[in-house]
Amino acid sequence: MSSEASRKILVTGAAGYLGSVIVTHLLQQGYRVRAVDNFMYHQNSLLPHFINPRFECLPGDVRDRELMARAVEGVDYIVNLAALVGAPLCRQREKEAWEINYEAALMLESLRAPGQGYIFPNTTSGYGTQSPVSGLCTEDTPQEPISVYGKTKVKAEQELLTRPDVVTFRFTTVFGLSPRLRLDLMPNDFMWRALRQGALIVFESHFQRSFIHITDIARCVAFTIENFEKMKGRCYNIGHERMNKTKRDLAEKISELTGCYLHYNDLREDPDKRNYFIAFDRIRAAGFEPRVDWDEGLRALYNGLKTLHWTNPFANVEYY
Ligand SMILES: NC(=O)c1ccc[n+]([C@@H]2O[C@H](COP(=O)([O-])OP(=O)(O)OC[C@H]3O[C@@H](n4cnc5c(N)ncnc54)[C@H](O)[C@@H]3O)[C@@H](O)[C@H]2O)c1
Structure with missing residues (x-):
């Protein structure tokens, strides 16, 4: 294993919403970063890093075995973020979703050398649709994903956790700004609609969700690298109970900030x-x-x- 300052991290999906912020944070912390991404959204989020001698980029597809064999060479940790993300996209591109989110995740695991740590993000959407009797979902709560997206991530996590030197995260809904901005995440979407349309229509406002700011995700990845030996072999819910909020809590906070009009329509289903x-x-x-x-x-x-x-490219998509 390399010394702390020179540890090299492979980040796939590095140009994505989370990846862009994670890569910046890792470089700021002194790590060397090798990025892989197919730039499917034509992102330019990694361009500022090319001047940094601790940054390198291998553009390409994580399904490309030869590329990924080169990508894992000499790295200490792999942070595998590349995926088709979200229920609508995976529903439209189901075959690719399985290939990228599941098969490529396992292929990458098989290509690594012994001792290379593997970090994989799952989603809390696997927890199904109802609060457990105890009130709070723990890592032991059964996962019953309802979307293709959730199914690909949960199945990959389950198989990865049978292998050595793996940590998986179950991220709550992330919010905040990134150079590859996602406006399909609930807080980002609500804020954008409130600002652009001056009004928010909220379905099933009593629904309970958990949130985390994107900068804390980047901190969590660096923390996990630093503490990998004691954390490995397990999955972790990532967030904090103080960010357990209802949709109504979120809408009211956004209305307070923006002055937008709020309308609750509990006759429509989320x-x-x-x-x-x-x-x-x-x-x-x-x-x-x-x-x-x-x-x-x-x-x-x-x-x-x-x-x-x-213009918001997601403005006509009704997720909530
Ligand atoms: N944002 C969240 O709230 C959240 C929550 C839970 C889990 N996650 C997980 O975190 C990871 C990153 O999510 P995100 O929000 O940054 O999404 P994103 O769509 O912004 O990032 C995914 C990245 O993967 C790249 N990519 C897609 N297919 C690829 C391929 N075949 N080869 C190479 N690169 C490819 C895309 O270009 C993009 O840069 C995903 O694995 C996602 O499942 C995100």
Whole structure:
């Protein structure tokens, strides 16, 4: 294993919403980063890093075995973010979703040398549709994903956790700004609609969800690399109970910031059936806690999104 300062991290999906912020954070922490991405959204989010001698990029597809064999050479850790992300996209491109989110994730695992740590993000959407009797979902709560997206991620996680030197995350819904901005995530989407349309229509406002700010995801990845030996072999819910909120909580905070009109329509169904709160004891016991709180994170999102003037490509998509 390399010395701390020179550890090399392979990040796939590096130009994505999370990847762009994670790569920046890892470079700031002194790591060397090898990025792989097929730039399917024509992202330019990694361009500032090419001047950095600790950054290198292998453009291409994670399904390309020869490329990925080169990509794993000499790295200490693999952070495998590349995926088709979200229920609508995976429904439209189901075959590719299985190839990228599941098969390529396992292929990459098989290509690594002994001792190379593997970090894989799953989603809490696998927890199914109802709160457990105890009230909070833990890592032991059965996963019953309802979307192709959730199914690909859960199946990959289950198989990866049978292999050595693997850590998986179950991220709650991430929000905040990134150079590859996603506006299909609930807080980002609500804020954008509130700013652009001056109104928010919220279905099933009592639904319970858990959130985390994107900068805390980047901190969590670096923390896991630093603490890999004691964390390996397990999955971790990533978030904090103080960010367990209802859709109504979110809408009201956004209305307070933007002054938008709020309308609750509980006669319409939310196609995303997630409705549960989550417990984070395990990651807290490992020593990690998110830092960005609800008010701070949403205010930053508000300040950032109101500076943008382009059109929301997701404006006609009704997720909520
Ligand atoms: N954002 C969230 O709330 C959230 C929550 C839970 C889990 N995750 C997981 O985190 C990871 C990153 O998600 P994100 O929000 O950054 O999404 P994203 O779509 O912004 O990032 C995915 C990246 O993967 C790249 N990619 C897609 N197919 C590829 C391929 N075949 N070869 C190479 N690169 C490819 C894309 O170009 C993109 O840069 C995903 O694995 C996702 O399942 C995200």
